[in-house]
Amino acid sequence: MADPTTPRSRDHVVVMGAGPAGLSAAYELTRHGTPVTVVEKDPRQVGGIARTLEFMGCRFDVGPHRFFSKSPEIEALWTEVLGEQIRPVSRLTRILYQGRFFDYPIRASNAFLNLGPVETARCLLSYAQARVHPVVEPQSFEDWVSNQFGRRLFEIFFKTYTEKVWGIPTSELSADWAGQRIRGLNLVEVIRNAVLPTAWRGGGERAIVKTLVDSFRYPRLGAGQMWESVAARLASAGHPVRLGEEVMAVRHAGGRVLSVAVRDSAGGTLDVLGTEFISTMPIRELIAKLQPAAPSIVRAAADALGYRDFITVNVVVDRAEVFPDQWIYVHDPGVKVGRIANFKNFSAAMVDDSGLTGLGMEYFCFDHDSMWTWSDADLLDLGRRELVALKICRAEDVKAGMVYRQPKAYPVYDGAYLGHVAVVREWLARALPNLWLVGRNGMHHYNNQDHSMMTGILVARNIANGANYDPWLVNTDAEYQEEERAGKAAGEAAGRQVPQRIAS
Ligand SMILES: Cc1cc2nc3c(=O)[nH]c(=O)nc-3n(C[C@H](O)[C@H](O)[C@H](O)COP(=O)(O)OP(=O)(O)OC[C@H]3O[C@@H](n4cnc5c(N)ncnc54)[C@H](O)[C@@H]3O)c2cc1C
CATH class of the missing domain: 3.50.50.60 (FAD/NAD(P)-binding domain)
Structure with a gap:
């Protein structure tokens, strides 16, 4: 009718x-x-x-959403809509790998210090190999990133997380995704970014690769x-x-x-x-x-x-401080969680009670995977166990939680x-x-x-x-x-x- x-x-x-x-x-x-x-x-x-979801006085995005655009018009529109309510945030994000925190964007000195001299030597050797014998016309994410960073660094910093996100081997993932996310970034750029003052990086202040942007805005x-x-x-x-x-x-x-x-x-x-x-x-x-x-x-x-689906396990932790980052990428293959966001580090107003912390744990899956149909209780239990395994908090710190399932979070390339x-x-x-x-x-x-x-x-x-x-x-x-x-x-x-x- x-x-x-x-x-x-x-x-x-x-x-x-x-x-x-x-x-x-x-x-x-x-x-x-x-x-x-x-x-x-x-x-x-x-x-x-x-x-943004609300639960027990805590707010959770469906995966954290930073506001950053190269379009002045879009930035101006955000200001027009929210005025003082959208604020700058200094980025702090790290990778958790084998119990150690690595700066992300990767900083060569921090990465090599954490990896130790033997692994560092392996990484540099494999980078040299990639420069001398790159994969010609790389079609896959794996070949594309290995060309830029060397096979060893690719395996440590890109393979596990990317496979968690997409659920397919990086050899089957199109190089388009790498091109869209990290083109312009390679080991030389990372080292230059880490050691040179901005004005010396070539091109002055404008020469910052977006992946390396160290501040953004957030409502x-x-x-x-x-x-x-x-x-x-x-x-x-x-x-x-x-x-x-x-x-x-x-x-x-x-x-x-x-x-x-x-x-x-x-x-x-x-x-x-x-x-x-x-x-x-x-x-x-x-x-x-x-x-x-x-x-x-x-x-x-x-x-x-194809589409990739996404579950967030959002937990309220009975602690004022858990970690200082806005989010942590979890590269350990031993846990299913891919990334953990700490929303009070985006904006203090994301928790009503400053004694609490709201963490959003991201699980990537397909809607035909069994995990998609797990009960909320089972997913919350998984989240709690993985926080403990990663030494982020104790089981008894997790006061409560809620689960959100987002179908078709990622269009598959x-x-x-x-x-x-x-x-x-x-x-x-x-x-x-x-x-x-x-x-x-x-x-x-x-x-x-x-x-x-x-x-x-x-x-x-x-x-x-x-x-x-x-x-x-x-x-x-x-x-x-x-x-x-x-x-x-x-x-x-x-x-x-x-x-x-x-x-x-
Ligand atoms: C984990 C994650 C993290 C992200 N982080 C960032 C970030 O940091 N910064 C950033 O800028 N972007 C980020 N994004 C991307 C951002 O979420 C998307 O670009 C944006 O939400 C896309 O907007 P959209 O309107 O195209 O689609 P959507 O957000 O998907 O909105 C589509 C809408 O259409 C509705 N709809 C669907 N079908 C129907 C129907 N049949 N009838 C009526 N309504 C329908 C849906 O309910 C939905 O409300 C992230 C995305 C994910 C998954």
């Missing part, structure tokens, strides 16, 4: 999903005076993966505060997010999407009509929901896209994903030009919040202004590569235009 309250204006945009991408698109549309309806399947919260009450605030602004502008409305079908005819059918929390079905449609849903889900169905080749391509995404994109561009894909899973692209936001903003401008930005270039070209040299961009002057080369 059609929703009688749905506006039928000629220019009405329907946004599917109230994560960073969908909310940013909607916010930009309201700036242009374009009516917009945002439907979100979660009945309580906006923010998607960047939401006082967690990442979700940003998205709750954007949603509040949308509500004030007359476009409240429609929570608890899940898109069940995307209906099209005559080469255009006409409506989405949503199921509300009460189980009823509504048709939401529009002229343009923006999807942040995972591509696999979107294609499966098209009515009439997409051609079988397109469905097969979408179905072949296997050897074939680019081809599958291309099939879907090409067909959609021809068959349904008023359906726009944005965001992380929405584009199957390893986008951070800033990238996800920018894709939404550019599409909003295309719709509202008839602009011709290409959101698929965000986080791929020079300006948006994660590993590109960053620095001055963070916190730069407000209101700058998006450089045309991001968007052309």
Whole structure:
């Protein structure tokens, strides 16, 4: 049954999903005076993966979300939304490996001191080998990183954690992920970063590889505060997010999407009509929901896209101080946890009682793994045991905890994903030009919040202004590569235009 309250204006945009991408698109549309309806399947919260959960006076992100962007426009937008509520944080993050803490970003002196002279010699030898005999045209993460750091350092600092995150051998993981995360970084860069003053690193202050960025910003009450605030602004502008409305079908005819059918929390079905449609849903889900169905080749391509799922075991520890880092990467293969975040080190306001500490323990898995269906009690027990095994706290310090399961946290970059995404994109561009894909899973692209936001903003401008930005270039070209040299961009002057080369 059609929703009688749905506006039928000629220019009405329907946004599917109230994560960073969908909310940013909607916010930009309201700036242009374009009516917009945002439907979100979660009945309580906006923010998607960047939401913040509350439990017993402690706040936990779904994996910690630092705010850092090379786009001055995105940084300015964060300031516009949160003002004094978003604050700078000096980064302290380390790797826990075989009972020792290694600085991360890796500092050569600290790493070699911890590894000892014999292991250091092995690392340097294997680095020399990699320089003399690199893998030509590396295709896998393993070959790519071994070329940059040598096989030995790769095994110590990259292999275990990466395999925990992705659940596949690093030899099967595409080099694209390394390129996106750590390009520009190699052993020489690490040593130079460790020993030279900033001004001598070549290129002056601008020459900091993003992986090495040592400060970022963070909202006082967690990442979700940003998205709750954007949603509040949308509500004030007359476009409240429609929570608890899940898109069940995307209906099209005559080469255009006409409506989405949503199921509300009460189980009823509504048709939401529009002229343009923006999807942040995972591509696999979107294609499966098209009515009439997409051609079988397109469905097969979408179905072949993989995702990595994610469990956070969030514990309240009855101690004021546990460790000083914002997060610790856990490289030991003997425990399942991949990373542990300490949220009060992002913002003291993340705990109501300063005598307590909130730790978020990250477990990467697939939704078909048995771990995904473990009871909360079993997962909490695992978390407690692993904290003890890692000597982070005592079992009796863990006062309580809660578990959060995040499906499709990571779009998987296997050897074939680019081809599958291309099939879907090409067909959609021809068959349904008023359906726009944005965001992380929405584009199957390893986008951070800033990238996800920018894709939404550019599409909003295309719709509202008839602009011709290409959101698929965000986080791929020079300006948006994660590993590109960053620095001055963070916190730069407000209101700058998006450089045309991001968007052309
Ligand atoms: C562990 C982890 C750590 C991260 N750390 C950082 C970080 O430090 N800094 C950073 O900038 N980024 C970080 N990110 C990335 C960041 O979370 C994403 O870039 C961002 O959340 C993507 O926004 P999005 O709107 O595209 O998607 P999502 O956040 O996934 O939001 C999509 C929304 O759509 C809704 N939805 C889905 N299907 C439907 C449907 N059928 N109907 C209605 N609604 C639907 C979902 O409920 C969700 O609210 C991290 C991600 C992870 C997993």
